[in-house]
Each structure stands twice: as structure tokens, then as C-alpha cells.
Amino acid sequence: MIPYPALHASHAGVWIADAEGSRAVGRGEAIRRAADTPMIVLNAPLVGQRLGYAELSGLDLLELFAFLRPATFLPPTPRGLARMLGLAPPEDEAGIAAFLRDAASALLAIPAGDWPEREGAWTAAQSLARLRWPWAPLLADRLARPQENERWLFSKLPEWDEVAPRPAPKSVTLDDGDIADRLAFLTGSNAEQRIGQRAFAEAAASAFAPRMMRDNPNMLLAEAGTGIGKTLGYLAPASLWSEQAGGAVWISTFTKALQRQLNHETARLIPDAAERRRRVVTRKGRENYLCLLNLEDALQGGFAGRAAVLAHLVARWAAYSADGDMIGGDLPGWLPTLFRRNGSTALTDRRGECVYAGCPHYRKCFIERAARASAQADIVIANHALVMVNAVRGREANSRPTRYVFDEGHHLFEAADAMFGVALTGQESIELRRWIVGPESTARGRRRGLAARLSDVASYDEAGGVAIQDAVEAARALASDGWLQRVAEGEPFGAVEKLLSAARGMVYARAAQDGDAGYGLETELAEPLPALIEAAAAAAQGLEALLRPLMTLGQRLEAVLAEGPDWLDGQARARVEGAVASLAWRTETVGAWISLLARIGGPADPDFVDWLAVDRIEGREFDIGLHRRWLDPTRPLAATVLKPAHGVLVTSATLKGGDPDWQIADARAGVPHLDRAAGHFDVASPFDYASQSEVLIVTDVKRGDLAALANAYARLIAAAGGGTLGLFTAIRRLRGVHARIADRLARDGLPLYAQHVDPIDPGTLVDMFRDEPRASLIGTDALRDGVDVPGESLRQVILEGVPWAKPTVLHAARRLAGGGSAFDDRLVRAKLAQAFGRLIRRADDRGAFVLLSAAMPSRLLAAFPPGVPVARVPLDEAVARVQSRLSSVTRVVQETGA
Incomplete structure (x- = not known):
């Protein structure tokens, strides 16, 4: 008992x-x-x-x-x-x-x-x-x-083996009959025949044809509506090409949910689990994987209290994990949240401190194992960010993939925007300082600076040792522990902290205060104040003093590798090679910072958008900095990823976002920066949207009336008997609605989960929502893009209003360049199409899509599939129609609980 x-x-x-x-x-x-x-x-x-x-x-x-x-x-x-x-x-x-x-x-x-x-x-x-x-x-x-x-654990984990580099893939042309046979094998003999799936698979094959000219990939943009079965549609030609050409296909996603789904779908291709692990590899950024050296430090006393308990539970997991992925892998997403994130991030390599072959666990390292496995795999399941990082600064230069499939391709623009942006902020500055200098106060764990990590190089190469010391000295110009408080109090220390203080002053002087004033503030980097110009000049001088020794150190390390001294055995060589790669990344970052500062007080560069920001959460500042983004981030995407590739497939259920032609889709995928035009293919969803769904635009919920908004959510969720995904454009309104309706719904047996309220990660919230058919889930954009819940568990989607883009400095610049209000409309149509796409995932799904905004313009209705009935109705009628449409589904849920 x-x-x-x-x-x-x-x-x-x-x-x-x-x-x-x-x-x-x-x-x-x-x-x-x-x-x-x-x-x-x-x-x-x-x-x-x-x-x-x-x-x-x-x-x-x-x-x-x-x-x-x-x-x-x-x-x-x-x-x-x-x-x-x-x-x-x-x-x-x-x-x-x-x-x-x-x-x-x-x-x-x-x-x-x-x-x-x-x-x-x-x-x-x-x-x-x-x-x-x-x-x-x-x-x-x-x-x-x-x-x-x-x-x-450490004795139980298998070691990876070095293997010979993979030969370059052969040039092959896929046969349509073979593609059809492979697709039939993947779908199964008893599978429902999906109209358009075979046509999609045959069209996708064009991305795997031999390339005709250097820097001109075979590129296809393909919009395949929900229910076509595009995953198996492109897996058919991809797997055939891999087998016949002897090369790897990288399938890239934007969300972890689709990565998991893809990994599951490959079981159809390779039923044997052991064989599948060899031929199909899921690859993520190194910050996702457990660092065994960090774990060893935690288990030996580096963690205390509840964090130490977490470390031991993670150790239990690591001994049985398939790949050591702590973010979206087989580590339960809810485990770190039980410890309020206490210690989980310290178990991964987030600071770039890896010593590579100098680590005693190097031959068992999850990160190294994944990298080597992906070099030999037939299918590599990655994400957009990793693909771009690998193309720009990956260590596997000789084994870069030649064929890419970008699923969730409508997010390619956003991924490139984040990847190629520059941010000179306090948080980024202090991370660089810690990487160079090492612990300076009460640092915990094994964090070490350049001098400690490269002590043998310093003792062997005098010039390298001097460069290390010069870099350590120059890094003291960067922000240090306690910088945020000093800047807020007007007592910055060092050139970069003075720059951040001047940036903060200019933001507060010029930023517009709106209804969300408790959140971030920003202002464009135009007509800078004299204090900012002066601080930028001093900071640029300090960064240049840092850049010189970092570049010198990189050159000296290259020289050490070329000279090959006696102490440079295999492990030491791998460690030095890793240091060279890390230095290249840091020198690139510092160089980008210097370029950004050079713009202050001078003419603006029309290719970029620059601004200053104070990042806040509920009024509490957590970062300050200067930001730069490409006006068109697909330019560097095309140069670094697309042009070197031989074939690229970009696909999504909403690639065109409701636009009648391919012009915008081409632009957001980087096609205009290629010499050869991309091919196009589209096939509509096979679902009968006219009978399976309807769009209700509620006309009598007044904008800004939080009580009325909450009442509408409560009544609509109750009418559907739960099974509702509610999407908000502002966290504050989400929390306000949740506070008003959670108890009310619970008394009716309708659980309500909420992102940004419940102490649970979004992926686990979706799992809980999927598992309880009477539950509902409310959240923001992350849920709009990452939810795949077919069946009775999701039978209603509610939007609080038209999802207009937030009027940021970056958005204003792109809006001006992209056609003004037409640019806004395109973004909104894409968001509406994605939100509607959450609703009908199977042929037997039924659902209602409700928009609580009387101001919904008719021109945006093109976001919804043709044939979907749209009605503008008061709330009472919307509730009655939802209840009528979903009554049979709700009754089944109540009777069976399934």
C-alpha cells in the first residue's frame, strides 16, 4: 500500500x-x-x-x-x-x-x-x-x-567509428514507373488512393534530375493541399534517388512536430528499426544535444538541489536515448519543466565550448555521432536553420548535400531572416566574452576560456600564445556580469556597455508607447543622437582590437595543423580543427558587428534594415541592442544554400498563401536571385471543405472588449464540447481570456490549457490537447504552425481577430518595399491559410473556423480553400451553428471519451 x-x-x-x-x-x-x-x-x-x-x-x-x-x-x-x-x-x-x-x-x-x-x-x-x-x-x-x-551510462554508450568519405553521388534520371511503384510500396496496398499524390511525386522528381549548369539548381516550388500526402509523395523520388545515385537527401522542416512525423513516416520505407537508424538520421543544431562532459560535471557535484535530481534523471534517459536529443527527441518535453528549467540548458553545448577530441567522451558524443551518421545516411531529417548554418560554417565541407527538400517551405523566408541577421546585444556580447575570457566570478561548471582550452597551442606557438592573451585583454571591452543593471542605472563599464546605454537612451526617447508598453520597445537607426555616434565609434575601435588577435589566432592554428608537431595526435588535431571552426564563426560575428557600427552616423545601406531595441517581458528589461536584417534575406539564402545545390524542392500546403500566381512564392524562396527559373506545381486538397467545414465571422464582439472576447471564447468552446484551438495575436489578451474562462469551462468538464500560462512546453501542451478530446488549447503563432491534431480532438479553431503583422521597424521597411497594404494582405492570408489548415486533416474530419472580428476584409477570404462557406453572423448564431455542426462529433466524444 x-x-x-x-x-x-x-x-x-x-x-x-x-x-x-x-x-x-x-x-x-x-x-x-x-x-x-x-x-x-x-x-x-x-x-x-x-x-x-x-x-x-x-x-x-x-x-x-x-x-x-x-x-x-x-x-x-x-x-x-x-x-x-x-x-x-x-x-x-x-x-x-x-x-x-x-x-x-x-x-x-x-x-x-x-x-x-x-x-x-x-x-x-x-x-x-x-x-x-x-x-x-x-x-x-x-x-x-x-x-x-x-x-x-558512459561505459554503456556505443562509440562511433570513423569511415571513409562518401563518394560523390552519381547522375541518374528517375523513371516515372519506378516512382509509382515506390509510392505504392510506401502507401501500402490497402491505402486510400489520394488524388494528386502520384502527380506530386512525379513532379517532385524534377528536383533530382542531373543539374545542367553550375550555380543553377533544378528547383521546383510545389503547393500540395492538406490531405494530398506530400510527405510520402516526395519520399518516393527522394529514396529512389538516394539508392540509385548513392547520395544523401536532406529533408528540412521548420517545426519539431514535422520532424517527428517524418521520422515516423520513414518506417514505411525501412521497416527494420536497426536498418532505419543507419539509413535515416535526424539532425539538429548542437545546442539540442546532451553534452556528456557537462552531464559528468553535473553528476560529480556541479549541480545541487533539484538541478542535481534532474541531472540524474537525464543520465537515466541518456543511457537509453536513441540520439541524445534533449529538444524534441525522446527526452520527454515535460521533464525539464518539472524542474522549472533549472539546469537543463547547462547540460547542452550552448556556449560553443566544445573541446572536441579533447573530451574524454568524444568517441561517444551524441553530436559527433549524429554528424557522422548523417554523412553516411540516405535520408537526413534536418531543419531550415541547421541547413543554413551547415552551408555557411559547417565542418563537413566535402560532404555537403546536393539535394534538398524544404517542407513547410512557406517558412523559408523567416528562417533565412533569422539566420543571416546581426544582433549586437548585451546577451550576445557577454556570451562572446565568456567564450574568450572564461569564468570571472562565480561561474559554475566547466566553462573555460581560450587560454585554458588552447594551452598546448600557446606553449608550442609563441605567436599563437600572444594572440590568445591579446584577445583576452581586448574582450574586456565587452559587456560583463551585471551589465544590465549598470546600464539601467546609468553606470556602464567598458566601450560596449556604454554603447548599449546610449542605445537604450535613444530607444526610450523615440519609441512609440502603445497598448503593449510592458513589452519590447524599438526605434529605427536613423538620425542617431550624438551620444550614440560617439559610443559607436569607441565600441567599433574596441571590437577591431578584438578582431585582430582572433584572426591572428585562427591563422596560427592553421599553421600548427600544417606543421604537425609531435604532440598533435589525432585527438589534438580534431580539437584544434574545432577551435579553427569556432574562431571563424566568432570573427565573422565580430566583423558583422563592426560593419553595423560603421553605419551609425553615415548613409544607410539600402540592402539592410537597422534598428535599436530594448527587449522586455511585462516591463522587465532582459536585453538591449542594435539589430540588422537583410531587406531580402533570400539573397544570402540563394548564395549559400540554393546555388551550390543540384536540386531543391520547396513544398507546403500554403506555399502561395492564397495568391493567384507564383510571383510572391518565388520571391520568398529566393528564385529571383537564380539565373534559372523554378518549376511550379500545385494540386488542391482532396477534402470536401464545403461539407466538412465553414468559416464564421462574428460581427458583434467589440474590439478591445476583453470581457466580451472571453465570453465569446467560453460560449464557442462549450458549444463544441471542447476540441478547440484558440489563437491569439497578443499574450496579454490570451492571459486575460484564460483567467476569465478557465474555471467556467472546467465546471462543465472542459479542461483548458494555455501557452504562456501553464508551466509546460508547447509540444507537451499539444500532446495533452491531443490526448483529451474534451480539452481545448489556446496559444499564439507557435501553435498555429506546429499543431497536427487530426480527428475529434480538434474540431474548432478560433482566432481573436485578423492576424495583422506587428508594426515593427523591420515590417515597415519591408512593407514599403513590398507594395504597402498588398504586402500586409499577403502576410495575413498566409497566416489565415495556416490556421485554417489545422482544422481539417482527414477525410472524415468536421469543424468550424471562427474569426472574432467584424472588420475582416472580404479581400482576405481568398486565404480559405475554394468552396468553404463563409458567413458573417452575430455571436448567438455562431454558437448555434457550431453546436449544430459539431453535435454528432461532440456526442461521440461524450459517449466514448475518445
């Missing part, structure tokens, strides 16, 4: 269950009991927030699950836990507390059975007991002492 009571708190109430049964209690009583007695809970931060007791701790079932079943997917809901344990789910909220006690018993019984994750558990439990992890005493008698030959 479990000796501890269980606690469940939601917007509907609070319940405590013990050996005598379950009962509802007041929040005050629950807080008092939770403060005195350890409680069994499911997701302590979320329960604590619902309870109004942020310091709630106890025996969290999710922590126990992470210990017992590492690297196993679990929707963190009672329903998800019941399904995993083979238990009957609770019938209602009142039964959840009692269920949690049953779930705890079932979890604690796992060690007594056939337990595949037994290895290493006893060792980890001993360490967790010393940290006073509340589950440790209950596990003590259930875990057997290991055998002497048990392998654990």
Missing part, C-alpha cells in the same frame, strides 16, 4: 485521496496539508499553479515515470498514464486523486517484472537517495543490487 495521500487540483476544484477514500477540499486546506505531508501528484508545477501554491513539491508521478521508463513517450495526463500502465482511466476529475495512488502502485511494481531499463537503476537510485529525492525510499527495497559487470 502507498503510505502517502494523492492531490489533484484543477480549475474545477481540489481533491485529496488517501487510504480512506477521496474527497473534495478547499484550496487553503490542500495547501496546508501539502506543506506538512508529501503528496502524490501528476505534474507538480501545473498542480501548484492551479492550487495557487507555487512552491508545491512532493512525489511527482512524472519524475518516477522518467526514472523507471526513460526515453519512453507519455502524454502527461491521467488518460495517458492509465493507457501506459494498463489501468482504467478516471471517469471524471473527482476520481483523479484516487487514480494517482493506483498509478503510483502500478509504477512501483515495474521493477518486479520484465523491466528493460533495469540496468543502471540501482546506481542512480543511490545517488538520488543522497539528494533526498522523495521517491528514493519507496524504490529502495524494489531495486536489486546490480551484478559486478553491469555497464552504466
Whole structure:
């Protein structure tokens, strides 16, 4: 029997269950009991927030699950836990507390059975007991002492092997019949025949044809409506080309959700799991992967308290992880949030401090393993940002891919915009200083500066040693610990902090204060104040003093590699090569900063947009800086990614964004910067939108009336019986609506989850939403683009208003260059098309799309698929129509809970 009571708190109430049964209690009583007695809970931060007791701790079932079943997917809901344990789910909220006690018993019984994750558990439990992890005493008698030959973590992880470089791919031409056969194999003999899928697959093959001229890739832009099955459509020619040509195809996405879906779909191509891991590799930026050296430091005392508990649970996961990906991989997204992000970021390589072959875990490194695996893979599943980083500064220059598929291609412009932008901010400055100088005060962990990382080079090469010392000295002009407070108090120290102080003063002098004044402020970098011009000149001088030794050091390291001294064995060579790559990145960054400062006080560069910003969250400043973006970021995209490629497929369900022709899609994909025009292909969705969906534009919810907005959301969600995705353009309004309707909906048995409110990452919120058909989820743009929830769980989408772009300095410049109001309309149509695309994902889906804005212009209705009925109606009628349209779906959900 479990000796501890269980606690469940939601917007509907609070319940405590013990050996005598379950009962509802007041929040005050629950807080008092939770403060005195350890409680069994499911997701302590979320329960604590619902309870109004942020310091709630106890025996969290999710922590126990992470210990017992590492690297196993679990929707963190009672329903998800019941399904995993083979238990009957609770019938209602009142039964959840009692269920949690049953779930705890079932979890604690796992060690007594056939337990595949037994290895290493006893060792980890001993360490967790010393940290006073509340589950440790209950596990003590259930875990057997290991055998002497048990392998654990660092000895358990496999090593990667060096292999010969892959030969260049052959030139092949794909046969339409072979493509059709491969597509039939992927879809299966019993699969529903999707109109247009075969045509899409045959069209996609053009991106894999032999290139005719240097710097002129075979490029195809293809819009394939939802339901066409474009993933399998392009996997068919991609997999065929890889097999016949002997080359790798990089499939790039914008969201982690699509990466996971793609990895799942490749099981159709290669059913054998071991073979699939060899031939299909998911690749992300190095900041996504667990750093084994950081983990070792954490386990050996670098972390304390709750952060140390997290480190041991991550270690359990690392021993069983498929790829070591902490962000979107098989580490549960909810695990770091249980610790309020305490320590999770310190377990990855976010500061660029990797010592490569100098690391004792180098041969087992997840990052290096992924890089080597991708060089030999047939299919590499990546993301837009990594593709661009790899093209600009990747270490695998001789194995760059020649064929790309950009899925979610409508985001290519935004990804390029972020990649090729420049930001001279306090946060970026202090990160560079730490990388060069190393710890200066109370730095924790293994952070080391250049002098420590390259001590052997300094002792061998005198000029290199001098360059290191000069760089360390020059880096003291950068921002240092405590810079933000000093700048806010008007007491900056050093050239860069004085620059940031002058930038802050100009922003506050000129930025427009609007209704969201608690958030970021910005102003264009025009007619700069004398103080900013003077500070920029001094900062540029300091950065030039830093750039010179960094460039010299890079040259000396290249010389050391060429000379090959006796101490430069394989490991040392790899470490120096890594340092050369890192230095190239930093010198490029500093050079871009100097170019940005040179513009201050001089003529503007028409190719760029420059501005100053003070970044804030709810009135609290967290960064200050100068920013530069390309007016057209597809120019560097075309130069670095598209032109070197032999074939590029850019595809999306909303690539044209409602425009009648391809002109805008071409422009946002970089086609005008190529000498050869791109091909075009489009095929409409096979769904019967006229009968499956409707668009309702509500005419009587007054703009700016938060109470009316909240009432509309509550009534519409209730009419649909949950299953609603609500999208907002402002976090403040999202929070205001949530505060007004969460309790009201919960009393009707309709859970409401909210991004920016619930202490849960967006990916987990979507998993929870998908797992509970009566639940609803509200959020912002990240949910508009990353939600794939087919079926009854998503049957209504609500937008609070027309998603006009925020009037930033960057948007104003691009609007002026892009045709004024027509530019705005294109962006809004694209957002509306993406939001509508969340609604109908299968042939049997039914749903309503509701826009709470009487000011919706008719010219924007082209964003919706042809045939979708559109009606402008008052709220009462909208509620009645939603209830009528979804009544059958809602009834099924109520009766089956599925």
C-alpha cells in the first residue's frame, strides 16, 4: 500500500485521496496539508499553479515515470498514464486523486517484472537517495543490487567509428514507373488512393534530375493541399534517388512536430528499426544535444538541489536515448519543466565550448555521432536553420548535400531572416566574452576560456600564445556580469556597455508607447543622437582590437595543423580543427558587428534594415541592442544554400498563401536571385471543405472588449464540447481570456490549457490537447504552425481577430518595399491559410473556423480553400451553428471519451 495521500487540483476544484477514500477540499486546506505531508501528484508545477501554491513539491508521478521508463513517450495526463500502465482511466476529475495512488502502485511494481531499463537503476537510485529525492525510499527495497559487470551510462554508450568519405553521388534520371511503384510500396496496398499524390511525386522528381549548369539548381516550388500526402509523395523520388545515385537527401522542416512525423513516416520505407537508424538520421543544431562532459560535471557535484535530481534523471534517459536529443527527441518535453528549467540548458553545448577530441567522451558524443551518421545516411531529417548554418560554417565541407527538400517551405523566408541577421546585444556580447575570457566570478561548471582550452597551442606557438592573451585583454571591452543593471542605472563599464546605454537612451526617447508598453520597445537607426555616434565609434575601435588577435589566432592554428608537431595526435588535431571552426564563426560575428557600427552616423545601406531595441517581458528589461536584417534575406539564402545545390524542392500546403500566381512564392524562396527559373506545381486538397467545414465571422464582439472576447471564447468552446484551438495575436489578451474562462469551462468538464500560462512546453501542451478530446488549447503563432491534431480532438479553431503583422521597424521597411497594404494582405492570408489548415486533416474530419472580428476584409477570404462557406453572423448564431455542426462529433466524444 502507498503510505502517502494523492492531490489533484484543477480549475474545477481540489481533491485529496488517501487510504480512506477521496474527497473534495478547499484550496487553503490542500495547501496546508501539502506543506506538512508529501503528496502524490501528476505534474507538480501545473498542480501548484492551479492550487495557487507555487512552491508545491512532493512525489511527482512524472519524475518516477522518467526514472523507471526513460526515453519512453507519455502524454502527461491521467488518460495517458492509465493507457501506459494498463489501468482504467478516471471517469471524471473527482476520481483523479484516487487514480494517482493506483498509478503510483502500478509504477512501483515495474521493477518486479520484465523491466528493460533495469540496468543502471540501482546506481542512480543511490545517488538520488543522497539528494533526498522523495521517491528514493519507496524504490529502495524494489531495486536489486546490480551484478559486478553491469555497464552504466558512459561505459554503456556505443562509440562511433570513423569511415571513409562518401563518394560523390552519381547522375541518374528517375523513371516515372519506378516512382509509382515506390509510392505504392510506401502507401501500402490497402491505402486510400489520394488524388494528386502520384502527380506530386512525379513532379517532385524534377528536383533530382542531373543539374545542367553550375550555380543553377533544378528547383521546383510545389503547393500540395492538406490531405494530398506530400510527405510520402516526395519520399518516393527522394529514396529512389538516394539508392540509385548513392547520395544523401536532406529533408528540412521548420517545426519539431514535422520532424517527428517524418521520422515516423520513414518506417514505411525501412521497416527494420536497426536498418532505419543507419539509413535515416535526424539532425539538429548542437545546442539540442546532451553534452556528456557537462552531464559528468553535473553528476560529480556541479549541480545541487533539484538541478542535481534532474541531472540524474537525464543520465537515466541518456543511457537509453536513441540520439541524445534533449529538444524534441525522446527526452520527454515535460521533464525539464518539472524542474522549472533549472539546469537543463547547462547540460547542452550552448556556449560553443566544445573541446572536441579533447573530451574524454568524444568517441561517444551524441553530436559527433549524429554528424557522422548523417554523412553516411540516405535520408537526413534536418531543419531550415541547421541547413543554413551547415552551408555557411559547417565542418563537413566535402560532404555537403546536393539535394534538398524544404517542407513547410512557406517558412523559408523567416528562417533565412533569422539566420543571416546581426544582433549586437548585451546577451550576445557577454556570451562572446565568456567564450574568450572564461569564468570571472562565480561561474559554475566547466566553462573555460581560450587560454585554458588552447594551452598546448600557446606553449608550442609563441605567436599563437600572444594572440590568445591579446584577445583576452581586448574582450574586456565587452559587456560583463551585471551589465544590465549598470546600464539601467546609468553606470556602464567598458566601450560596449556604454554603447548599449546610449542605445537604450535613444530607444526610450523615440519609441512609440502603445497598448503593449510592458513589452519590447524599438526605434529605427536613423538620425542617431550624438551620444550614440560617439559610443559607436569607441565600441567599433574596441571590437577591431578584438578582431585582430582572433584572426591572428585562427591563422596560427592553421599553421600548427600544417606543421604537425609531435604532440598533435589525432585527438589534438580534431580539437584544434574545432577551435579553427569556432574562431571563424566568432570573427565573422565580430566583423558583422563592426560593419553595423560603421553605419551609425553615415548613409544607410539600402540592402539592410537597422534598428535599436530594448527587449522586455511585462516591463522587465532582459536585453538591449542594435539589430540588422537583410531587406531580402533570400539573397544570402540563394548564395549559400540554393546555388551550390543540384536540386531543391520547396513544398507546403500554403506555399502561395492564397495568391493567384507564383510571383510572391518565388520571391520568398529566393528564385529571383537564380539565373534559372523554378518549376511550379500545385494540386488542391482532396477534402470536401464545403461539407466538412465553414468559416464564421462574428460581427458583434467589440474590439478591445476583453470581457466580451472571453465570453465569446467560453460560449464557442462549450458549444463544441471542447476540441478547440484558440489563437491569439497578443499574450496579454490570451492571459486575460484564460483567467476569465478557465474555471467556467472546467465546471462543465472542459479542461483548458494555455501557452504562456501553464508551466509546460508547447509540444507537451499539444500532446495533452491531443490526448483529451474534451480539452481545448489556446496559444499564439507557435501553435498555429506546429499543431497536427487530426480527428475529434480538434474540431474548432478560433482566432481573436485578423492576424495583422506587428508594426515593427523591420515590417515597415519591408512593407514599403513590398507594395504597402498588398504586402500586409499577403502576410495575413498566409497566416489565415495556416490556421485554417489545422482544422481539417482527414477525410472524415468536421469543424468550424471562427474569426472574432467584424472588420475582416472580404479581400482576405481568398486565404480559405475554394468552396468553404463563409458567413458573417452575430455571436448567438455562431454558437448555434457550431453546436449544430459539431453535435454528432461532440456526442461521440461524450459517449466514448475518445
